[in-house]
Amino acid sequence: QRQLQESGPGLVKPSETLSLTCTVSGGSISSSSYFWTWIRQPPGRGPEWIANIYESGTTYFNPSLKSRVTISMDTSKNQFSLKLTSVTAADTAIYYCVSQAGPTKKIDSWGQGTLVTVSS
């Protein structure tokens, strides 16, 4: 069973860039059987899909966030990362990294989540 762990600053100032990394253990991020996803959940609200990245490097983005989001992967470190630019208070949320099985698209592992607060 893969394990995922988010890391990054818990506090980001408005207009700055939020940067998070997900470290994957128990499986290779280069596997073509899986793809890698960021999801966020604002306090008291439902989850929101942010972006995916596949081992091929193919990426997909939430249309409402696309202009501000970058997702990348570092196979040497078995990590994938998220950058969200020009953050506002509306970007305050728990950020989760997850793995999804390619054929079924099942979310089979969730990170524990990391709370990122946008505040000056």
Place this chain on the structure above:
Amino acid sequence: QIVVTQEPSLTVSPGGTVTLTCASSTGAVTSGNYPSWFQQKPGRVPRTLIYSTTNKDSWTPARFSGSLLGGKAALTLSGVQPEDEADYYCLFYYGGAWFFGGGTKLTVL
């Protein structure tokens, strides 16, 4: 922008049966939307209940089932238990992009 709509809240008696649904603003939900369902309890990480419309995760109790019903994705709980009180979210795939429903707060009372 695609919108996925769920009942905001439902109440069910212990031992009863309840069906939660998810509708898509694009039209009928199909297996090609790979409907998934998640359960989330307060302060906890969401857990996958159902994926690819009908498939159960390894931990999913037998009383949960997924289906397509009247152009929507559906999650049915039969023989509801008090521990089923939680928020439930659906997730749909649209050719690369994914959209969550707003969630259903299920109360067992």
